[in-house]
Amino acid sequence: MLTGEWGQTPDDGNRQSRPLGSDPVSRRGFLGAIGGVVLASAAFDVPRFLVRAALAAGGQPAAKSGERVLVVVQLQGGNDGLNTVVPFAMDDYYRRRPSIAIARADVRKLDDVVGLHPEMSGMESLFKDGRLAIVQGVGYPDPDRSHFRSTEIWESADLAGGASRSGWLGRCLCDRSGHGESLLPGVALGGREMPQALVADRPRPTRNDAAGDESASSAVAVESLDEFRVRGEGLSPEKAALERKLLADLAGEPRIDTEGSLEFVRQSLSSTFAAAERLHDAVSRYSSPVNYPDFDLARKLRQVAQVHLAGFGTRIFFVTLGGFDTHASQRQTQALLLRELSQSLAAFVADLRHHGALDQVLVMTFSEFGRRVEENGSAGTDHGTAAPLFIAGGGVKGGLVGAHPRLDDLVDGDVKFAVDFRRVYATAIESWLGVPSASVLGAPFDPLPIV
Amino acid sequence: MIDGDAKKLLEPFEPSAEDPWDRAKAAHLLRRGGFGGTALEIDAALKAGPEGAVHALAEGDECDAYRDTLALGDVIVASNDLESLQAWWLLRCVRAGRPLREKIALFWHGHFATSLAKVERARLMLRQNRLFLERGLGPFEELLQAVSRDPAMLVWLDSNDNRRGKPNENYARELMELFSLGLGNYAEGDVKEAARAFTGWHVQGGEFFFDADKHDAGSKTVFGKSGAWDGGDVVAMCARRPECAAFLARKLFEFFVHPEPDPALVAALGESLRARGLRIGDWLASLLQSRAFYSRRARRAVIKSPVDFAVGLVRVSGATVDGKAMARAVASMGQSLFAPPTVKGWDGGRHWISAAALLARVNFAAAVSRSPKLDAFGDGSVDALLAAFVDGPIPAPVRDRLAAHVAPLHDPDTRMRTLIRTIASLPESHLC
Structure with missing residues (x-):
């Protein structure tokens, strides 16, 4: 009869109290079966990210440890770059946009050629402060004008369009060069659906991996921070607190089985309960003299600040502002959106500065494409190609990067791109986060000298 | 392990006086070959014996509620809405009388991972889903030929x-x-x-x-x-090619039996699948009756997928849930059906476990405990509920702490609901 680990189980109750390999047959079966891998990995069974969580639970705020954070703001729908960073000195701009061009007098001038949309006073201040870089004419070769495909290109950083649906930020999180583990390495705020940018591309786990802690590299997508908690719905606050304590105690109680899946899950649960409580406490303790404006994006960025300041070691945040697909009546729609972007970002920066954390944070925007130079018949613009992109933060060398694309030298009615978007990514990945970018981007790209 | 041992592990489990066919084994089979069993279902499996119980998982009686749900597919796809599609499949899993068919469809969905995000037409996703459901237990070559001509896959x-x-x-x-x-x-x-x-x-x-x-x-x-x-x-x-049998057998074993088969066993698995002409259902039936399947090592060795966790909880508790809310919860746990993250499908195993995913599981358990309708569990005691929801032993201090927490709750209904959500939040509840 077979005995050992693969043997039958006559008495469940005895299983856990019986040490592994306690009889010769079982020992042979065990070693033969797993080739020492499990034995070797038992020591690492405690997921590495829990070490970090324990640190966080012990009250070591990462915000003080100088770790760098990347905040990506997606402008969904294809933001019209020409009415965002306005080339007021180019006559072609006014000729091609008779009804929607921003009047010269209204432009917030940055130099002799371009200026910001009148609603962008907050970002104008950041620019004057030297904390905002504007990269002009960002795009990629052979551009696609479909929302889906172009978003896929920007989020995957893969122009070939393979079947791999991983994203540049997800791949970046898989590389842990020089970074500690985190319970929340990447956070998308504002929706349950994971943006493709944060999808990791891991090889199918080998046995070694399976015994490791790959979950540490996975990002989470949450509607809001309230989701990151045992909610206790339908219970009084007192009863909910009692139950949270109960669950933490039940997960904290040691099991006889101290290796394998049960222990992995138990420790993960135990640290999750602790981390959720800590996050909740930190968020409720958070206070700031900065008043965020009443915008959705502002609320998301405020939560980003809260998580960052709570010290969870989150390296990448992703938030989305939608509605930029301005085919008709563009003026009002885009003005509101740019106001939301500019005021929210300015409040976020002010908040971080107040907490002494601005130097740790880099914010960048992106949109799947810019829009046509020529306005359409509905006082709007159709899908185009290259557009400017914003990068803000304490560590940013502010200013205009590159020249505004010429409007008298178009391809199919669109501006030519000057800077490959993957150079901006290389800047964020390598110059800012310190992760080698060639493997993440599939090829080497020169970072821009702005951080 | 020597080869002889590996082959023996694939022989049928023979109940004996010291190692009988008991409720624990029947429940283990229902969890792995399906989504967990109620007391009545475990009784039926116990009576049917190991062979009959496996047969019932694939060929048992189908109820009207399931047939009605299945028939809704064509209506559901008209909306082209991901959440509706997900809710529809989850409710099928909750109601299935032949749960092995849904389970193997889930396996193939992860294997031939295709996403609505790119396919964009729910009708094509439905068609692929039907393929997995109807032919998932048939000969692999036929399935692979069909998948190679499947419109969703082609897109x-x-x-x-x-x-x-x-x-x-x-x-x-x-x-x-x-x-x-x-x-x-x-x-x-x-x-x-x-x-x-x-x-x-x-x-x-x-x-x-x-x-x-x-x-x-x-x-x-x-x-x-x-x-x-x-x-x-x-x-x-x-x-x-022989590598195909070995590749598939290993993946199926990891899904249904144990995440870490050793090389000798993988070789034996491949040979046995090949010997059965890659007829998935036939081979799976023998695997689910094998000594390896009922071995001590296989028990509680698999980390439940979000679908396993959520569907199992709903089935065993007898709760009524809103399908879309359930779909949102399962997506929050990290498994967005019809929208796998990459062409490799879900990594599974320990990758299911992240802080956000665990909190989503705990919060879903709380939602289930608020269901208007729930089954009764024996005398409603801590032990009765533990036996219904968890495989294997629970340390005495855990049991006692639970008992102490519910002791002041005099209303039996409140007590039961509290126990359901707290037991479902135990580490043991994420394993099967």
């Missing part, structure tokens, strides 16, 4: 870009790497040549369409054999 892997003189290798590569052989069991040249064989395998108006003009009818050399192969020939060649 997913860019088949329309695959033309004579301008081959797109996407499908040919995934066919070998992910669907049949696994990395290292084919050469780059095989992928290149196979891609030519699939040229002209297009999708038009949501249907498979062979475009002879775009097909490269020339000679190709795949796995050292030359001929004017077309896609069907290449699929057959892949399915008939």
Whole structure:
């Protein structure tokens, strides 16, 4: 009869109290079966990210440890770059946009050629402060004008369009060069659906991996921070607190089985309960003299600040502002959106500065494409190609990067791109986060000298 | 482990006086081959014996509620809404009388991972789903042939870009790497040549369409054999290689039995699947009756997927849930059905466990405990509920702490609801 680990189980109750390999047959079966891998990995069974969580639970705020954070703001729908960073000195701009061009007098001038949309006073201040870089004419070769495909290109950083649906930020999180583990390495705020940018591309786990802690590299997508908690719905606050304590105690109680899946899950649960409580406490303790404006994006960025300041070691945040697909009546729609972007970002920066954390944070925007130079018949613009992109933060060398694309030298009615978007990514990945970018981007790209 | 041992592990489990066919084993079978059993279902499995219980998982009585849900598919896809599609499949899993069929469909969905995000047409996703449901337990070669002509798959892997003189290798590569052989069991040249064989395998108006003009009818050399192969020939060649049986058997074993089979066992598994002509259902039935399946090592060794966790909890508790809310919860736990993250599907195992996913599980358990309708569990005691929801022993201090917490709750209903959500939040509840 077979005995050992693969043997039958006559008495469940005895299983856990019986040490592994306690009889010769079982020992042979065990070693033969797993080739020492499990034995070797038992020591690492405690997921590495829990070490970090324990640190966080012990009250070591990462915000003080100088770790760098990347905040990506997606402008969904294809933001019209020409009415965002306005080339007021180019006559072609006014000729091609008779009804929607921003009047010269209204432009917030940055130099002799371009200026910001009148609603962008907050970002104008950041620019004057030297904390905002504007990269002009960002795009990629052979551009696609479909929302889906172009978003896929920007989020995957893969122009070939393979079947791999991983994203540049997800791949970046898989590389842990020089970074500690985190319970929340990447956070998308504002929706349950994971943006493709944060999808990791891991090889199918080998046995070694399976015994490791790959979950540490996975990002989470949450509607809001309230989701990151045992909610206790339908219970009084007192009863909910009692139950949270109960669950933490039940997960904290040691099991006889101290290796394998049960222990992995138990420790993960135990640290999750602790981390959720800590996050909740930190968020409720958070206070700031900065008043965020009443915008959705502002609320998301405020939560980003809260998580960052709570010290969870989150390296990448992703938030989305939608509605930029301005085919008709563009003026009002885009003005509101740019106001939301500019005021929210300015409040976020002010908040971080107040907490002494601005130097740790880099914010960048992106949109799947810019829009046509020529306005359409509905006082709007159709899908185009290259557009400017914003990068803000304490560590940013502010200013205009590159020249505004010429409007008298178009391809199919669109501006030519000057800077490959993957150079901006290389800047964020390598110059800012310190992760080698060639493997993440599939090829080497020169970072821009702005951080 | 010597080979003899590996083969023995695949022999049928024979109940004996010291190792009987008992409730614990029947419940184990219902969890792995389905989504967990109620007391009545466990009674029935106990009575049917190991062989009869496995048979029932695939061939048992189907209830009207399930048939009605299944029939809703065509209505559901009209909305082209991901959440509705997900809710529909989850409710099928909750109601299934032949849960093994839904379970194998889930397996194939992870194996041939295709996403609505790119396919964009729910109708095509439904069609692929039906394929997995109806043919998932049949011969693998037939399934692979059908998948290779499945419209959703053709869109997913860019088949329309695959033309004579301008081959797109996407499908040919995934066919070998992910669907049949696994990395290292084919050469780059095989992928290149196979891609030519699939040229002209297009999708038009949501249907498979062979475009002879775009097909490269020339000679190709795949796995050292030359001929004017077309896609069907290449699929057959892949399915008939011994590496295919070993690759599939291992993946199925990891899904249904234990995440870490040793090499000798993998070899024996491959041989046994091959001996059965890659008839998945036949082989799976023997696997689910094997000594390995009922071994001590296999018990509580698998981390439940979000679908396993959520569907199991709803089925065993007898709760009524809103399908869409359940779909949102399962997505929050990390498994968005019909929208796997990559062509590799979900990584599974320990990758299911993250802080956000665990909190989503705990919060879903709380939602289930607020269901208007719930079953009764024996005398409603801590022990009765633990026995209903958790496999295997719970340390005494955990049991006692639970008992102490509910002791002041005099209302039996409140007590039961509290126990359901707290027990479902125990570490043990995430394993099966």
